[in-house]
Amino acid sequence: MEALRSLVSPLGLLNGTSVVDGVKLVVLGGTVETARRVSSSAWSHFVNSFFLTAHFSEEDHPYDWLMLWLSRRPEWQRSREFETTTRAAHAGASGWGDELDDPLLASYFPPSTSPEDPDELGPSKTRVHFQPTLDSTHTIYWRQHWLRVRRSRGEGGQMLSVSVVARSNAILKALVLTAKREYEREAVHRIQIFLADPHGSWRWADARHKRPMGSIVLDPGVKEMLLGDARDFLASEKWYADRGIPFRRGYLLHGVPGSGKSSLIHAIAGELMLDVYVVSLSSAWISDTMLMGLMSRVPKGAILLLEDLDAAFRSSASRRSSSPSSSASSSPPGTADQKRRRRDKERDRERGYDAYDYRGRDVMSEMNTLSLSGLLNALDGVAAAEGRILFATTNHLEKLDPALSRPGRMDVWVEFKNASRWQAEALFRNFFPSAEDEEADDIPLDEEPTSAGASTASLWSTMGSVASSSRGSSGSGTGSEKGKESSRSPPPPPMPMPMTMPQFGSSNEAYLPPPVAAEIAAAQHTARPLDARTLAALAKRFADAVPEGEFSVAALQGYLLKNKSRPEAASNEAAAWVVSEREMRERLEREKEARETKEKMEREKRKRERAEKAAKKETEEREKKEKEKEKAKAAAAAASVIPVVPDAATAVAIVTATTPLEATTVATSAAESVTSQLASPTTSTESTPAVVVESVPAAPSPPSADASAIIVDVPVVVPDTPTASTSEPSSESDSEDSDDEDEDDDVGQVVRQQPRRISPWAAPIRPGHGGQWHHPPPAAPSWGSMGGFL
């Protein structure tokens, strides 16, 4: 302390004791705070050392199981800090509906209503999901243990941590298994859909109601075959292992759009209780590595669905020449499908799309880096997942690469076609069910059904008087009860539109209310139950009106949906609908053709214009060149050529020129001159045929930095005649110098030599007075500094 005081005194602080006291306080406070933190940290370490903690990542299934389990725990729902969402973050998430049991919540509503009352909120209520906010800790008591649950955000998404004070982790394992069972019990009636996301992981997307297999109308045996095959596959893991065959099975569903491919997969997944993992190969973000990662993470016993397989590889897919013969159900040659494919191909070709020029592919290939080999590897490479069922769908089988659809990758092929009459009838029956379906088989189909007109007439004739009829207005009897009743007695009169709303005039006696307008009656959303006889006859009439294999099942379904409350109209108006559909289709075809023709003409026009422009430009350039050539020729006429024979190896002509073209022309004429000199008997015998012609900018001019040399190497054709001046070769030289003979072989061929670089401002050789040639003047003083040219 004395030392501290002695330190502060020289600073001129008169009252040193107050400073010392301040410092004392700081030191004391710091010590206390440090002690507090250390003890708190030690305590939490001590406590944590008794806790067992399990972490669950959002990317894995246990997270979903636990979230569902938690959503049903009252402690979780009583969180003081929570967030709400209308988007379920996980399968089977519960909403406010579960809160109805909470007496406290119920006390906020009048006894007759509740927040989930359909009459209060309407039938399409939105469920609100509830979950505690991130980074809040909750304590839940479960099986004599206190669980500490915390949801936080980690690197790979959200994390759930569950801690418990226990000697072994059995309690945590029991928790996970309980949550799993609960989840699966919930999932029995639904199929879970997972989608690949741009981060390369699977995200839960939806929990859909199962689709009954009976609602899929396909040729007899097709669905049974597929379902049986998939079921058999799932049960044969050992069989595959014993034979060393990869435990994978692939189904390729191909055919026209709207024929039930996706619906069948949905139904099979529901029947076999499998989750569906969907990846769209045409996604912009998909790449080889990403697909490989996704595929390897598909759990065992799940369905992997690759939709629109052909969309991924327009180029490779188009390489396919013809439909494969290995198809289990490939259509025979000449079928409507093949004709359609041919038509499609022709149309593509007309539009200018060929195998490697498909507009869609071009656009896609710019974004999507998935390659065919990447997909093949992902399907059955070393890292590919085992135990999964692959379903792939395509509308264009002919566009698939054979490697993609070969057995082993796609083991079973099923073709889906447009609706047959059989399917049309089944669809109709499916739409307007009757409890007497089984009896309908015995009823002769040639009997006329009750006409729509009669039905409508009877409907209106009963209007008004039946407003109070219990049968008509209640509609509470089950279809089967009604069906049984009608099988014993004549068909009941059609159900009139109930008049349940109080209105003026309902007690009128003099004037009855006018009949309900047809379109208003048609707007009813439930069809009256049909007796077996009527249903059979209506279904037959409908099927008769639908041409075989012309419309997709989806199109027929769309038509029936429009008439879902009017079975008679659906049947009677089917023929008119077919006509109108055809007209519409023809009109669309015509419009499309007209559009295509217009586009084609515009394309051709643009092409023509481009060609004309190019031709014009070419002509202009040619003319310009001609002019330059002529100009250069004129210049060359004044140029001089002197065979320089420094080592009897080169003839050099130095001419002036200002452009490369001019230089070439000048040099060429100079070379011609050299050639003629060589051919002349008077030419010196020492000059050799090899000639280098170089041209330089006009000189003399002072050297400047931007001066440039134009160096042209012009070949000279040496005449095949022996030069007159050649000395008689001696016999010795003949035998000694075989190189000379080699050179003789070159006579008549083009001889090139490396151009010799010279100073750009070296004065050109100009003819002297009296037609004499002079050697160039000595090099300019700055010659050595222009190394760039040397």
Ligand SMILES: Nc1ncnc2c1ncn2[C@@H]1O[C@H](COP(=O)(O)OP(=O)(O)OP(=O)(O)O)[C@@H](O)[C@H]1O
């Ligand atoms: N064979 C069928 N049986 C029952 N419903 C069908 C059938 N085909 C199509 N549908 C109905 O048509 C609609 C479209 O069917 P789906 O999506 O399964 O056709 P798709 O062949 O997968 O079509 P796309 O190739 O365009 O994907 C669905 O609502 C489905 O109910």
